Amino acid sequence: EVKLVQSGAEVKKPGESLKISCQGSGYNFLSYWIGWVRQVPGKGLEWMGIIYPGDSKTKYSPSFQGRVTISVDQSNNVAYLQWSSLQASDSAMYFCARSLDSTDNWFDPWGQGTLVTVSS
Amino acid sequence: DIQLTQSPSFLSASVGDRVTITCRASQGINSYLAWYQQKPGKAPKLLIYAASTLQSGVPVRFSGSRSGTEFTLTITRLEPEDFATYSCQQVRSYPWTFGQGTKVELK
Numbered sequence: 001e002v003k004l005v006q007s008g009a010e011v012k013k014p015g016e017s018l019k020i021s022c023q024g025s026g027y028n029f030l031s032y033w034i035g036w037v038r039q040v041p042g043k044g045l046e047w048m049g050i051i052y053p054g055d056s057k058t059k060y061s062p063s064f065q066g067r068v069t070i071s072v073d074q075s076n077n078v079a080y081l082q083w084s085s086l087q088a089s090d091s092a093m094y095f096c097a098r099s100l101d102s103t104d105n106w107f108d109p110w111g112q113g114t115l116v117t118v119s120s
Numbered sequence: 121d122i123q124l125t126q127s128p129s130f131l132s133a134s135v136g137d138r139v140t141i142t143c144r145a146s147q148g149i150n151s152y153l154a155w156y157q158q159k160p161g162k163a164p165k166l167l168i169y170a171a172s173t174l175q176s177g178v179p180v181r182f183s184g185s186r187s188g189t190e191f192t193l194t195i196t197r198l199e200p201e202d203f204a205t206y207s208c209q210q211v212r213s214y215p216w217t218f219g220q221g222t223k224v225e226l227k
Contacts (some may be wrong), residue, residue, distance in 0.1 A: 037164075037218075045164065059214050062215060063215070100169060100175075106169040106171075107156075107164075107209075110165070
């Protein structure tokens with residue numbers, strides 16, 4: 001079974017750093033793109049960026065470029081989303097998702113989501 | 121960026137109804153469009169990709185179509201488990217974008 005399992009909920013203070021993870025299993029992790037999507041509670045989905053684990057090629061949305069870093073650990077089949085300095089506006093649910101096939105395209109399956117709360 | 125505008129934003133319907141949701145792209149995206157279903161507290165689920173291809177395991181009451189830059193998701197007979205939020209996504213060019221979502225509620 002293809003599965004993406006994300007790390008647990010986080011509560012952080014403004015200015016703190018954070019790295020959340022997405023563990024892939026049941027497929028060749030290096031051959032499928034992994035993307036990250038933000039969802040503020042009660043709002044729509046926002047595409048943040050995407051990475052190809054095979055060569056770490058990455059594309060970011062201009063809305064998130066410079067604010068987050070997407071990376072992978074090829075040895076352990078894990079993708080990461082990290083912030084160096086969180087803001088209250090980063091409070092949201094974050095989903096990782098895999099490309100349907102080996103090209104960069106639609107997402108399936110998705111991880112269960114990681115809730116990030118940033119509050120002083 | 122390519123904007124996707126969904127209509128309506130909210131829809132009240134009854135079990136057994138035929139439901140149609142539209143997603144209009146601000147520029148041509150060929151058929152690089154997907155539809156997702158999301159239930160409260162859950163991750164989105166891929167229903168349709170390439171505008172009209174049904175994802176494996178998705179009931180055949182769901183269908184997608186394209187006319188130019190206008191895309192349609194149709195549910196032929198609404199089932200109780202179909203009450204959810206539906207979002208379109210374009211993957212024609214970066215940055216990929218999503219529509220704002222359409223919430224299908226029980227009338």
